[in-house]
Amino acid sequence: MTIVPLRKVSLLGMLEDKEAVLDAAQAFGGLHLIPMRNAQKELEAVPSGTGREAMNALRWLMDCPAPRRVITRDEGFDVQAVITAAGENRRALRQAEDEKAALLKRIADVGRWGEFAFPDVAELGGYRLWFYEVPLGQEKRLKPAGLTVETVYRDRRTAFMVVLSPDEPPASAMPVPRVHIGAHALSALETQLEAVEVRLDDLWMQRRDLSKWRMLLAGNLARARDSAARRRAALETAEVGRIFVMQAWARADQVEEIERLAARLGIAAHVEKPGGDDAPPTLLENAPGLAAGENLVEFYQTPGYRGWDPSAIVYVSFIVFFGMIMTDAGYGLLLLALLFAFRGRFSGSATSRRMLVMGYWLALSTTVFGVLTGSYFGVEPKAGTVFARLNLVDLANVDAMMKVTVGIGVLHLVIANLVSAWHGRGTVGRLPPLGWCLVALGGLTAYLAGGTGVIADLGIAGIALGLCVVAVFASDRPVSSLRGLGARVAAGLMGLARVVNIFSDVLSYMRLFALGLAAASLAATINAQAGQLVHAVPGVGVLLALVVLVAGHAINMGLGLIAGTVHGLRLNVIEFFNWGMSEEGRPFRPFRKEETRL
Incomplete structure (x- = not known):
């Protein structure tokens, strides 16, 4: 897990070469452009060439249920004619579907009265x-x-x-x-319905026929967006006489490639490291197996360039938290089966493939925690079986589960503070996070020891020592006067106020136990209700029980997916980020050409 080192690149060339340089830079695809002047008014005055009508037309053709084979080359392709035809087809098809729905309702109403004429x-x-x-x-x-x-x-x-x-x-x-x-008789309405259905068939055939142009239309729109991006880049570069200057951020390991590109274009390239006043964007890079953590992190907040990349920790902890909340082996295996069955839907992009891999891990985590808690669609394994021996966690033991979840919360926040201290600068950036580690570990020690005894006293001492470290090193302002002393004391008191935060944040992790227990209890209740129906209504009760089982477990599984995602992410992006992330950055957005993939 790392934040990719960047370099500031300045490209200088003759004004007449500007368009060629911009086109080459866009084809290179590795530069995050730095605006050198505000060109918002000029950009608003020029249409982008990718209007809503064109995007709707492309989406309409791409979503066609049975598309035709695409045409990839056609010198006479008329993009505007295709956009117009697709838009008219979309409006006509929806209008015909509305007419059909209205006629079906009217026929249902009139049909009860029979055939008659007014x-x-x-x-x-x-x-x-x-x-x-x-x-x-x-x-x-x-x-x-x-x-x-x-x-x-x-x-x-x-x-x-x-x-x-x-x-x-x-x-x-x-x-x-x-x-x-x-005012129409039933037979007249049925005749109208038949005409509408024929028109619908014709419109569906027209949509399918238009779908053959989707590749060319997508490519045309991609070129239009590329042109709009070049126009923006051209307006945001600086011009001095006959010279233009373009600045951008680039990966440090691509500097040599950029210099070769500049030499080939006949322009000058100046490369420098980020200065203290610079605010470079953040480019995250992780191993393929952990890359989905980048999406989880950037979903909420991009870390600052001079900070650290929490992607791997967030990825692993999210998988663990999700499994603890779902905590049912049956649900986990069903998720695995569904993901495997629909794996083809996730092959469209790198992000989709990342999500599929993460989905496998989430389902596996759910299965593992379900085995440990002995829940298989809410059914406990019989005593003496292998599955019963694997049941190592008792969700009904409230005291033990509270200790486990509080321990997980302390561990998670300690990791956040340790990494924050490792990447911190100066005593203010490094020592207070270590102080909070002592506070959290000391509080956990005292809690597990029951608040009495030598071990509990050591925990309380750790809390006191940690609070002293936080209070003393909350500021690095020198104490050279009474005013300086007052400022240091005030900063220390402000730092100590976070003791309420760490206490409440640790308690937030108890939701892992509460949600897991709720899901397991609801699954068991669904099974019990189904069993009562079997005995209460002989014969038909079996069918009713199946309906209750399928619907009940589907609802419980859906709630578990929502809770696991929302609360699993929340514990990372709220509690964990609160103690581990010191600054927010902005993502690295490369200036590059779009790719058309169908």
Whole structure:
């Protein structure tokens, strides 16, 4: 786990070579550009060439369920015509689907009344027909004063009534709202539905036919975005007479390659290390097996360039915390099976492949902790079996589980403070984190010893020593006057105020036990309810029990996934970062061409 060392690169060339240099730098793809002037107004005045309509068209064609084989070369490709056709197809298809849904509902409403045709209003002397579906138990609530009401059909639950009246009867006259039949007969509605379905088939075929252009459209949009990025870079470079200057951050191990590129382009390249006033971006680099930790870290906060990379620690601890919260071997094995079955969905990008590997580890962690706690879809293994002997953790032992989770919390925060001290600068950056390590370890020792005895006294002494270190070294301001002494005392008191934070942060780790116990208890309750149904309702009870088991465990598993992700991440990015991360940085964003992959 490391933060890649960077160098500041300045490229100087003739103004007429600027576009060629920008194109070569974008093709190189390893420079994080440094804006040398604010060009926001100029950028807002120039369209990017990648409008919302074009992006929607590409997404529409990419999401086509049965796409055609792509065309990769076509000299006469008209990008605007494809964008327009895709947009019109998208709007027409959605409109046709809405029409079909409305017709299906109208047919369902009219179908209960059967096939009939409405007479002309003039034939009825200005009267109209109003339709009601009245539940049989509510017929006595009718108040048809002055109205002609006829029951045309009756089934076991509903009386189908028609009211003859020039105007809609008042709401007080009928016990239910009227049914909106419309002006078309059932056969006419069915004819309209058939026409809409034929139109839908044609539109789906048109969408599938348009999907053959998705590669060329994606490439065109990628080129447009590349052009917009070059335009921004050109506007943010400095120009002095006939000379332009472009600055960027680059990896230290790519300096020689950049110098060769500059020599080939006939421009000057000046390379220097970051100065004290510079704020370089942060580029994280980890082993492939731990690379997903970078995504977890950057999801919340990018560490500062002069800080340290917590990706590996966050990755491992997140996997452990997730397994402790899910804590069911059955759920873990099911997750493994689902991930393996749908592994093809994760092959599109490097990030997706990282997430798949992390998913395997999360499922394996869930399985391991489920075996240790003896939970297999909420079922405990029988005594004397191999699985029963592997049941080493009793979630029902509240006192023991509290000690375990508090110990995990202390260990996690001690690691954060130790790494912070290792990377700290000066006594203020190194000694206070060590003091908090003493406080945390001393508190844990006293807690495990029960608060009495020699061991507990050693723990209390460790707390006192740690607090003294924090108070004394919270500031490095020299004590050369009464004012300096007051400032050091105030800084010490402010530093000591964090004792409340470390106490509450350690207690936060008890959620691992609480959520794990809740998940295991809910799984056991679901099994118990299903078992009661089997005996309470003979025959059908088996089917009902299966429904309860499947639905209940699906809900419990879903809640576990949410809780494991949210709280597993929270303990890292809130509690752990609070003690281990001293500054926030910004991610390294290379200036490079986009790739089109389908």
